[in-house]
Amino acid sequence: MTKDQIFEFFRLLAEDNPDPQTELEYGNAYQLVVAVALSAQATDVGVNKATRALFAKVKTPQQMLELGEEGLREHIKTIGLFNSKAKNVIALSRLLVDEYGGKVPDSREELVKLPGVGRKTANVVLNCWFGQETFAVDTHIFRVGNRTGLAKGKTPEQVEAKLEKRVPAPFRLGAHHWLILHGRYVCKARTPECWRCPVVDLCSFKKKVLEKPKGRV
DNA sequence: CTCCCGATAT
DNA sequence: ATATCAGGAG
Numbered sequence: 001m002t003k004d005q006i007f008e009f010f011r012l013l014a015e016d017n018p019d020p021q022t023e024l025e026y027g028n029a030y031q032l033v034v035a036v037a038l039s040a041q042a043t044d045v046g047v048n049k050a051t052r053a054l055f056a057k058v059k060t061p062q063q064m065l066e067l068g069e070e071g072l073r074e075h076i077k078t079i080g081l082f083n084s085k086a087k088n089v090i091a092l093s094r095l096l097v098d099e100y101g102g103k104v105p106d107s108r109e110e111l112v113k114l115p116g117v118g119r120k121t122a123n124v125v126l127n128c129w130f131g132q133e134t135f136a137v138d139t140h141i142f143r144v145g146n147r148t149g150l151a152k153g154k155t156p157e158q159v160e161a162k163l164e165k166r167v168p169a170p171f172r173l174g175a176h177h178w179l180i181l182h183g184r185y186v187c188k189a190r191t192p193e194c195w196r197c198p199v200v201d202l203c204s205f206k207k208k209v210l211e212k213p214k215g216r217v
Numbered sequence: 218c219t220c221c222c223g224a225t226a227t
Numbered sequence: 228a229t230a231t232c233a234g235g236a237g
Contacts, residue, residue: 022233023233024233035233036233036234037234037235039232039233039234040221040232040233040234040235041221041222041223041231041232041233041234041235042222042223042224042232042233042234043224043225043231043232043233044232044233045224045225045232046223046224046225046232047233049224077223078223078224079222079223079224080221080222080223080224080232081220081221081222081223081234081235082221082222082223083221083222084220084221084222084235084236085221085222088235088236115235115236116234116235116236117235118234118235118236119234119235120233120234120235121233121234121235124233136233138232138233138234139231139232139233139234140232140233141233156234180233183233184232184233188231189230189231189232190226190227190230190231191226191227
């Protein structure tokens, strides 16, 4: 994609969805960290279903430690990978209390020290809570970047590096959400809905599904 | 690289 | 039945 095409790409996504937001539910920075840590290889809908009850009781890392690993496991056992996630969230909460005064740090360097928090989760927190222009390359953004030709790469890090270079200034803060929502609802993994895609004319996807399958909405 | 792992869409 | 879902750790 040329510079002009990339600008047009985001202009169209922005026009389609003026104010994109995360679909994870949270009330503060700590809950955001927990929600994103729980969301690995799980749907936002499934995570929200579990955190609704959890976050009503637990709003701070101190309260999470009071709940304990076993109590947390009960809340999140409907989410995949719940065992390792419970361990991580307890460990992460302990570290926040012991080393950070119960507050979520605002740098990637510090965030990735938290158990269960890798580069992608750190980038989400930096963007959604601290308003930084980060590009959290999850499964959706990885797919959209590679399919469309916006940012091809063999690893999420490579895709992130290309986004870092290519996304124009006016779209840098929102790009992360435009791409993820586009990937979730239009440029889907199994059944991409190219017939209703706003950026189909700019896309390099070889197997474009241009016709709307009959009997679908 | 493998392991972790329930719910949902196809 | 199986692919996929806001990945990260060992």
